[in-house]
Amino acid sequence: MQQWAQDLPWRPGPQLFVLEDVTGAGKTEAAMTLVHRLLEHGQARGVYFGLPTMATSNAMYGRVADIYRRWFDEQQVPNLVLAHGARHLNTDFAHSVVSEQARDHAYGDGEQTASAACNQWFADSRKKALLADVGVGTVDQALMAVLPFKHQTLRLIGLANKVLVVDEVHACDDYMAGLLEAVLQAHAQQGGSAILLTATLPHSMKRNLVAAYQKGRGLAAEVVEEQPSFPLATRVTDQSLEQTPLATRDSVIRRVAVEMFSKPEAVIEHLLDTAESGQCGCWIRNTVDDAIWAYQALRERAPDPDKVVLFHSRFVMADRQTIEQAALERFGKTSTAETRAGWILISTQVVEQSLDLDFDQMISDLAPMDLLIQRAGRLHRHRRDGSGNPVDTDDQRPSPVLHLFTPPYESRPASDWLSAHLPGTGAVYRDHGQLWLTLRTLLDEGGIDMPGRARHLIESVFGEDAESWIPEGLQQRHLDQEGERSSRRAMAGFNRLKMDQGYITQASHGWMDDLHLDIGTRLNEEPSITVTLVRQDEDGALKPWVDAGPFSWERSQLQARESLARRLPEWPQPLAAQRDALVERFPGLKFSQLWLADAGVGEIAYSAVLGLHKKPR
Template structure:
């Protein structure tokens, strides 16, 4: 019969209404009632994960059987079941169902089994391995044939883990660092590692070699059979790309000589990474013969098959990607069970833990709890982690281990290594830091914008290179325009860098920024150069400025920004490093609009004004940032229990932000799966094909594609190359531009184009622009119906602003 519900849910419906009772009755003749109920529960879970092979648990609707199945269909099902029982000799297998896992273990196991079934379904659907065969064949012969084909398929796609090296260490992984190892690296190389699941938190300053320390630790854990691989989760695509490049030089050393482990990059724009593309596209491929007996090169197919979907990324021996790839495993997203299966038996390494918001942190806690319950180990890295966050992450992992008592952590030292073992007390060890990264940066507060301009004028005249980090794109543009208008900088001595550039321009600007301000930049390239930028320069780029100016921002971000100030030793002499902090006038009794009056846009980016006030007060008191000595007191002085008391006028901000933080954490709990329920529909109210549960909160961003109409055809703004549309893309806030004001001809061209291609999501904006003077322009309307003007140029990026009619 024709059916209106998906065949996976229909399969479970057939099992539940027609097969289940017959099957249970057949195998429970000698069972007592309790054993029979246990068997029925086990089979019910088995049926759900088996019929959830399309990425979601089956629906459990109450339907009329004969509305979907004819009697002859049901007879065929019965015959097939009988043949399966005979094929696998279930009735003669002694105690086939005697030792079933308990319900708690079975529910946990169901997530991995659902992932395994999905994996088998994907491999089994490949015509390369299992060619279509329309001829009738007995089931036992078919089983023997497909077992041979399956053996070829499994070994070809690369899901069999590579053999781990018997002894990993700093010497085997990073021999070039052995003689100059940092204290943290030496600690991770020698500390005794228990034989049970464990969580490590490594806290040290930027430049202390945390990545190498974590990989050394992970390699040693893998050699003790605590993991078959690892996945490194990072906060952004840029940091993921940088880590992927670094891992390419070392990951194979984690495994035995002669092994061919896989390394995958996982994020939404990984196809734009040339190195990732070359990892599998440059290799030769072969096709299987019709009977599936001819093997492909495993290295080639491993990369190709695993690389064709980010959902498979965690199945690779070593993966690098955004933390979102891990968090999707504990959200009701399609095929999330495949991600959990990939994470099982892997060391999870999460970098920059301090950079995640309350919503993401709650999701990460859920992930750590489930990973611990599944016997997994994890390593977390941070330069500026608060004590409260450290405690929460440790407690989440301890909950997963089933610890009855959660003893509080007690050390407030820094740098610090924290270890949560399975059956012992927490270990908190203070470590030294590398002497070369110990330093003190003076802090000078500036409360007048004119003084900032004077500073830039004076320092550029001395040949210094300067970076001014602003908190919004709007402020970046204003600063850029003012510096040009006041004659402080010339066009060839001033650069602007923020997130509102098309990818091609952003990559070009990033390359120019690194050339002018990177570790290899020359005195001539740096002379009198000024970069005004948003937060895009805080992470992943190795930049070194003579002078650093920053708008007032949270303390952890200021510590990050100060790390870009005189980062490397240079031959030319430089004054002692000073961080110039621009913001509102320091005031012990500020007004409610203390911050907003100076930064009317940035107050929405950093809404907790109380913490900004604390940050300024702490830095005024200390007069400098000395690392590592000040790290703990600065972070706890703003975020900890002993934080400075804020004035009455700013308490509203503290209370509002606390309420939002609790709301965001509650939203994460609401959105996340109830993992203890197992792979069933009741594990979430959000199992829906159309529902997209976010891994991050905040304004929804949509893709914005710049386009041109040339000779009656729609083309990407930047032509040429395989990824021209990607190169013409950027992100904007959803609703900022809802509809376009186009001519009838342009509307028809755009409509025809969208009907002819499946590349774009329905929410994507494709915006044809026209050249007007020195800018590219379009018009449209926002979600409120306000007329908007779109302007783009390669030096200043994209603006989308309300149309202002000229006054006569």
């Protein structure tokens, strides 16, 4: 892929690239080569990298910071901006925070004074990220260019003359994919180039993205022939559409066998054996509650409970950063046999894409095929000897095996085939027909062969003909979810700006403030609420839960689904005046739910070990 990007015969004019290759094969480096060549030929003046999460954005920011100066002349001094909601918590970017200024009188609900608007403008670098020479952030910042947000025009102008690089494109759901198509069309109309990176992209999604770009260029949608080859590089210009099959590096060609567990006790036994043998392991659960249960069950039987670690999304930012850093040191690329031996990580989807971790053994709850491929990428990710130390030779550990925790396979399953065994998984991944197809395909294949069978694995579950194989008992659930997916795509079309109408009122359905980001760019089935944990000191003063270092209030926040956040106890009435004074002093807190977490009231608790959890009954 990288060699192809370097040697590709060049063509002038805007271009779209779609790079499909296995995880860890070097797609990002190939994209950076293409960026360099676009800049070198004067076809762009900058670049914006859009990632699916803040964690992946932070990782990309570090990689780009090491190389971006090479893309510009020595006389130029390009600027590099990190753009996401928690960018000021990234120590490498902390200097971007603007100091506070005096507040003045607010004139009415929904109105901003001059100082508040300017303060927000200068402190919020997300708006300006697309204007920077090089921007790195979440893909949301690009999607907002086609939504009726304030400063939408600024984002669209910022994308002009930029290369738009979107990583992990397959992570976009139907709603986000609809918005991304609109972005590609608008970007192409402005003469921009784009690069899309993916490891598990269904052909139907690729076809729609290519068609959107071609429409923006005023071209008739060209048929994108479905290719069995993988890896595959696609280039779209005003003159042609080219798909080039490529080889992949020998080091990333591998087979991961797949075996099944149907009882949680068997998984616990396997993890205990893993620790006793001096290996490290991970069990990826699909819900936080299931992860907490597994963590507690394993600790009760582990000879060394302190070597069992829990990681999920309901930790405050400070604790989450601590756990992430410890996981990278213990299971990361440079970890050794001494740091890894006997450690078990119980986690949720947070380790799926963001962190460069390597486990000797992995168990995963049943999930859609594309996510299982991502999870398997954390199994024997780096080459090690039999003890777990890094080596430059071939990996010397036994062949990797991904164990699935799943209901037993049934050729004619009932409608409750999944929910009766794994209700949490059934609630998170609601198309049980796709999960059944995933399990059937893996049983037929006996494992995951990458890259040789990558295309087959994905299309067997997400292909246009796949639904015909879903058994009758799961057809209704599948049809319900197909309807939901169609609704999401329709909602993307409803929310996005009607660019062809120009800047008139009828081009949108109302302008939104950036604080409603989750409403605009991500259509969650249940909204998330920011919860700020508060405690009282010995004198009764209100303090952030993590009262150490800069940004203590932000580091004391977590995201919780709305139904869970609503179960938190109400703020104590005797402390209402103190709360109001606190919000007056730190205005950003008014956009979160304050919780006096050390009061011990209610059915929900928080600890640095379990995160936000339900108290045992």
